[in-house]
Amino acid sequence: MARDMAHLRTHYRVTMTRSLLAPGDHAPDFTAPTDTDTFTLSDHLGESLILFFYPAAMTPGCTKEACDFRDSLGALGAAGYTVVGISKDSPEVLAQFRATEGLTYPLVSDADLAIQNTYGVWGQKNLYGKVIDGTIRSTIVVGPDGTVTHAFYNVKATGHVGRLRRDLGLPA
Numbered sequence: 421m422a423r424d425m426a427h428l429r430t431h432y433r434v435t436m437t438r439s440l441l442a443p444g445d446h447a448p449d450f451t452a453p454t455d456t457d458t459f460t461l462s463d464h465l466g467e468s469l470i471l472f473f474y475p476a477a478m479t480p481g482c483t484k485e486a487c488d489f490r491d492s493l494g495a496l497g498a499a500g501y502t503v504v505g506i507s508k509d510s511p512e513v514l515a516q517f518r519a520t521e522g523l524t525y526p527l528v529s530d531a532d533l534a535i536q537n538t539y540g541v542w543g544q545k546n547l548y549g550k551v552i553d554g555t556i557r558s559t560i561v562v563g564p565d566g567t568v569t570h571a572f573y574n575v576k577a578t579g580h581v582g583r584l585r586r587d588l589g590l591p592a
Contacts, residue, residue, distance in 0.1 A: 440540040441571045447471075447562040448538045452506075453529045455514035459504065462566070469562040470496065470503045470584070473541040474577075475555040477509045477517035477527075481577035485557070488581035490523050499590050501561075506530055508555065541573070559584060 441447070447469075451460040461469070472489060474482040489496075489503050496503060503525040509517070514527040528535070536542035541558040544551050557577060561570035561584075570587060572580070582592040 440573060441560060441568050443568055443570060445568045445571075447560065447566050447568050448535075450535045450538065452535060453511050455511045455518055455527045455529070459526050459528050461562070464502065465566055466564050468499075468501045468564055468569075470501050470559060471506055471539070471562065472503070472559045473506050473536060473539065473555055474557055475507065477507055477513050478520065481557075482507070483517075483521060485577040485580060486517070486523055487521055489525065490521065492581050492585060493525065495585065495590055499588065501588070504528060506535060508533060508536070545574075561588070 447461060449460070449462045451458055453459075470489075472485065474485055476482055477486075486505060489505070493503060504527075505523070505525065506528040507514070508530050509527075510531060511529045514529055517523065518527055530536050533542050536555060539558070539560060541556050543553065543556055545554050545556050547554065556573060557575050557580075559570070559572045559575060559580065560568055563569045570584075572584070575583075586592045
């Protein structure tokens with residue numbers, strides 16, 4: 421884990437405002453709109469949550485990742501995990517994404533980037549050779565007591581859900 425964090429700090433220009441969560445940290449509470457209602461993290465104490473942060477709905481990588489989570493919901497749900505997708509997209513765009521891809525888990529809108537900044541997933545990244553500010557594809561697993569059990573930053577869209585399932589002790 422320490423080696424992964426060191427890699428992230430050198431791979432990204434981590435600023436003082438970006439702090440990464442690690443296992444054992446308290447998951448910051450938030451309330452934000454979804455495509456159908458609102459989602460408050462603290463309302464889900466007692467559940468294990470998989471919060472996955474993705475750059476933009478309906479883009480190829482994000483669609484692949486979202487559909488991989490959709491296709492793994494049975495196994496994740498049977499193991500006690502609730503999946504929540506979070507992006508800067510508006511609730512209207514998230515509703516379209518849900519309908520187009522048949523997504524059945526909450527999609528949270530973080531248009532003001534408050535959640536992404538708090539969770540350390542908004543920052544500078546290299547996109548096709550250009551350094552930009554954006555969502556760094558990441559997944560945070562929160563245990564029933566509200567603490568972070570796993571924190572994965574800078575994940576790939578393809579194969580990430582399989583790796584996550586293995587790390588959680590579930591068949592890939």
